[in-house]
Amino acid sequence: MTTITLRLGLIACGLLSVTACSRSEPKETGPVALHAGVVEDGRRAFGQCRSCHAIEAGVNRVGPSLHAVVGRKAGGVPGYSYSKAMAASGLVWTEEALESYLENPRTHVPGTKMSFAGIDDAQRRKDVVAYLKTLS
């Protein structure tokens, strides 16, 4: 429920002006402002994923669409041809699972065909996952 409220809040912040947002959360360091900063950092860090991943539903590139990826089963995008390793991983993309996978994809899912070295910085991984959460 909190997640949904937060998400609605973020959408509202996106639609309304920054002034409208800071009116409901006057302190710039308030939780909403902080979270919006994390999401923005994550959106920027997602630049390194964009060459392979679309965020629109149903658009698969080298990698599957990452629309609504948080909470769904690994290997679950229809029409995308996953590696056997990913299809059989039995993972669910919780925030924790995403953070581990993004740290080192090939260690977390041995045999994955995602050719991406990983993100060393823990905060950056959290930022990316915070951004992924907005994609639903």
Ligand code: HEC
């Ligand atoms: C060089 C291309 C490439 C880059 C860059 C890349 N990915 Fe991937 N990604 C893939 C491929 C290919 C797969 C499918 C993996 C498989 O089937 O083993 C994948 C799979 C995934 C999955 C699993 C999706 C599912 O439906 O189960 C997630 C989550 C993911 N990538 C997130 C990311 C994020 C976040 C980034 C950036 C930090 C990123 N990827 C960067 C190619 C890439």
